[in-house]
Amino acid sequence: MPDSRLLLSGDEAIALAARHAGVALGAGYPGTPSTEILEAFSEQGGHAQWSPNEKVALEVALGAAFGGARAMATMKHVGLNVAADPLFTAAYTGVTGALIVVSADDPGLASSQNEQDNRHFAVAAGVPMLEPSDSQEAYEFLFTAVELSERWQIPVLYRITTRVCHSKTLVTPRANVPPPPPTNFQRDVRSRVMIPAYARPAHHRLRKKLAEIAAWNETSPLNRVAGGNGPLGIITSGISFMHAREAAPDARVLKLGLTHPLPFGQIEQFVRSVERCVVIEEGDPYLAQAIRAHGLAVESKPEMYRFGELNVTRVRRILAADTSPEPTPQPGKPPQLCEGCAHRAVFDTLHKLDCIVAGDIGCYTLGVLPPFNAMDSCVCMGASLGVGLGLRHILPPDQARRVVSVIGDSTFVHSGITGLVEMVYNPPPTGHVLIILDNGTTAMTGHQEHPGTGRTLEHQATGKVVFEDLARAVGVKRVYVVEPRPGSPELENLLAESLATNALTLIVTRRPCILVAKQIREYEKCAVACAPSES
Amino acid sequence: MSNSPVTNIVIGGLGGQGVLKASDILADAAVRAGYDVKKSELHGMSQRGGSVSSDVRFGDAVLSPMVPTGEADFLVILSSDQVEPNRHVLRDDGQLIVPEQIDAEKLANRKSLNVALLGLLSRSLPIPLEHWQASLRANLVEKLHEANLQAFDLGRTASSSKSTAPR
Numbered sequence: 001m002p003d004s005r006l007l008l009s010g011d012e013a014i015a016l017a018a019r020h021a022g023v024a025l026g027a028g029y030p031g032t033p034s035t036e037i038l039e040a041f042s043e044q045g046g047h048a049q050w051s052p053n054e055k056v057a058l059e060v061a062l063g064a065a066f067g068g069a070r071a072m073a074t075m076k077h078v079g080l081n082v083a084a085d086p087l088f089t090a091a092y093t094g095v096t097g098a099l100i101v102v103s104a105d106d107p108g109l110a111s112s113q114n115e116q117d118n119r120h121f122a123v124a125a126g127v128p129m130l131e132p133s134d135s136q137e138a139y140e141f142l143f144t145a146v147e148l149s150e151r152w153q154i155p156v157l158y159r160i161t162t163r164v165c166h167s168k169t170l171v172t173p174r175a176n177v178p179p180p181p182p183t184n185f186q187r188d189v190r191s192r193v194m195i196p197a198y199a200r201p202a203h204h205r206l207r208k209k210l211a212e213i214a215a216w217n218e219t220s221p222l223n224r225v226a227g228g229n230g231p232l233g234i235i236t237s238g239i240s241f242m243h244a245r246e247a248a249p250d251a252r253v254l255k256l257g258l259t260h261p262l263p264f265g266q267i268e269q270f271v272r273s274v275e276r277c278v279v280i281e282e283g284d285p286y287l288a289q290a291i292r293a294h295g296l297a298v299e300s301k302p303e304m305y306r307f308g309e310l311n312v313t314r315v316r317r318i319l320a321a322d323t324s325p326e327p328t329p330q331p332g333k334p335p336q337l338c339e340g341c342a343h344r345a346v347f348d349t350l351h352k353l354d355c356i357v358a359g360d361i362g363c364y365t366l367g368v369l370p371p372f373n374a375m376d377s378c379v380c381m382g383a384s385l386g387v388g389l390g391l392r393h394i395l396p397p398d399q400a401r402r403v404v405s406v407i408g409d410s411t412f413v414h415s416g417i418t419g420l421v422e423m424v425y426n427p428p429p430t431g432h433v434l435i436i437l438d439n440g441t442t443a444m445t446g447h448q449e450h451p452g453t454g455r456t457l458e459h460q461a462t463g464k465v466v467f468e469d470l471a472r473a474v475g476v477k478r479v480y481v482v483e484p485r486p487g488s489p490e491l492e493n494l495l496a497e498s499l500a501t502n503a504l505t506l507i508v509t510r511r512p513c514i515l516v517a518k519q520i521r522e523y524e525k526c527a528v529a530c531a532p533s534e535s
Numbered sequence: 536m537s538n539s540p541v542t543n544i545v546i547g548g549l550g551g552q553g554v555l556k557a558s559d560i561l562a563d564a565a566v567r568a569g570y571d572v573k574k575s576e577l578h579g580m581s582q583r584g585g586s587v588s589s590d591v592r593f594g595d596a597v598l599s600p601m602v603p604t605g606e607a608d609f610l611v612i613l614s615s616d617q618v619e620p621n622r623h624v625l626r627d628d629g630q631l632i633v634p635e636q637i638d639a640e641k642l643a644n645r646k647s648l649n650v651a652l653l654g655l656l657s658r659s660l661p662i663p664l665e666h667w668q669a670s671l672r673a674n675l676v677e678k679l680h681e682a683n684l685q686a687f688d689l690g691r692t693a694s695s696s697k698s699t700a701p702r
Contacts, residue, residue, distance in 0.1 A: 167575040167600035246598035312603040332586025332620040
């Protein structure tokens with residue numbers, strides 16, 4: 001018999017399942033560890049698109065689901081903060097097709113600014129949540145997510161973590177999956193127009209759906225008991241299940257797949273079946289607190305294991321209640337701005353002029369490290385604008401004049417445009433200087449396209465947002481484009497002059513990322529050659 | 536699930552050296568040999584020249600995708616300065632494989648060091664040569680096949696004069 005097993009990352013397994021389950025549209029914004037889902041979905045022929053940010057992506061997917069399609073929005077954990085607004089009310093409106101919201105959390109901060117635990121979002125928004133443990137489950141649970149979403153007409157939070165996203169494990173795909181029903185607009189004003197009069201009953205409907213799902217979850221195959229016969233019991237979910245099974249092969253393990261709303265009846269039965277019950281979970285004590293609040297005596301991990309990822313070694317320590325300090329391996333080599341990176345010249349200049357730099361999220365955040373030491377804040381996507389303006393408003397003028405906001409091209413499109421409007425609307429007395437580091441790609445996450453490149457996810461020519469035109473249109477008078485070159489005084493002179501005025505200035509430093517400059521030139525050539533004639 | 540032994544390999548190096556490619560080739564070869572296989576690494580910052588490592592585990596049934604501390608049977612290092620940051624993963628009697636064991640002058644393409652080290656590793660693994668070769672062809676574009684098959688062979692037949700025991 002031929003080997004039908006595929007070695008797939010969790011991200012690739014989700015993409016394949018989305019294809020097989022008839023997901024008609026996937027939208028998202030690149031973010032480690034979620035980025036590869038839409039790329040793989042596109043490679044397999046799915047309709048995938050990068051949106052300017054996660055909020056828009058989720059709204060596009062919601063619209064598709066209103067139209068009866070199966071739709072998916074993908075993002076990293078912090079992306080769901082941006083998309084929280086539509087998520088919370090989409091839980092009220094419900095959907096006609098299916099809406100899967102994929103949140104890829106990053107415990108241990110492999111490539112993120114925080115390690116927030118998005119399981120709390122399922123509770124806060126009131127949506128069911130699935131947590132797969134490996135690529136086979138990542139594949140299977142996506143079908144389940146579609147089924148749940150369509151059966152209860154509710155968005156489903158599909159919560160994964162770095163080690164599920166980026167570990168490759170074997171997947172046996174399903175054969176012969178039936179196609180989804182055709183899309184068709186059905187007017188349903190009372191469900192989808194959330195004026196208070198319609199939203200009040202919608203909230204009641206949501207709570208009723210969750211109660212039904214909780215009852216269904218008591219006997220659902222998503223939760224199962226594995227391992228030995230105790231006396232040690234472990235309750236776990238996601239990747240922690242794998243670590244726990246390896247760390248304690250004889251333990252009896254309740255593995256939860258649908259972790260909101262929780263199957264408390266099943267959990268209670270399990271807790272009573274073992275002598276000692278420990279909850280093994282990464283991040284916040286989400287399961288432990290919920291189970292204890294239900295009146296069941298379970299052990300939670302010691303506080304020190306809230307931080308960072310779990311692994312087999314750490315799970316063994318948790319089970320032994322070991323809170324002695326963990327050995328810290330010799331640190332590896334930290335990442336740095338590439339040799340020849342155009343951002344280097346910009347941060348050299350910012351350092352030389354002793355600027356106060358409100359920074360942002362991307363490769364260029366590495367400008368904080370020596371030899372540049374040229375970043376003073378980095379909080380979230382787009383914060384460079386607001387934080388820089390806030391500093392300008394309150395600092396004494398000699399300090400205020402040193403404040404510069406620095407943001408990358410993709411990040412600017414994501415969350416910088418409203419900050420640009422704020423700059424024009426509430427200008428500080430000393431003016432302000434915004435630098436857009438335009439390297440023509442979303443470099444940090446692996447070189448994805450964005451609206452500023454004028455190319456789609458599949459690198460095809462499309463509408464292009466031109467930053468300097470946009471800035472002029474909203475009312476910025478001083479707009480400059482500079483090619484940052486080492487040793488050239490052009491940027492330094494312009495920046496010094498701009499800081500000395502009381503005006504608002506945008507400086508776009510434009511040079512393609514050296515890692516993909518050649519590829520970008522090829523896309524551009526193709527775009528000219530392949531572009532449809534204007535009609 | 537089976538408790539039969541799992542073979543644990545960690546490959547470490549710097550961003551751009553082909554750590555992840557090497558672990559892809561190894562994992563694919565193990566799949567072709569019929570094993571359960573899991574492979575894990577962190578993406579994201581790796582392209583900026585920082586440390587990168589990747590875990591590959593295979594056997595009858597693998598649970599965690601990450602090699603527990605001190606349980607790697609093999610540690611394959613692509614850049615000598617990455618030995619110390621990764622040494623803690625290796626078991627006491629584990630085997631360390633380092634770039635010095637390959638005569639870089641003999642590589643048709645210096646970028647194939649990762650594959651040459653896989654060749655060295657392959658001598659100690661129960662994966663038939665045909666699966667390694669099929670995996671190399673499947674994971675590399677065609678124009679790189681010749682140089683990498685040569686590099687693999689160089690590693691597989693290299694003399695083991697240099698010590699591979701952990702120091």
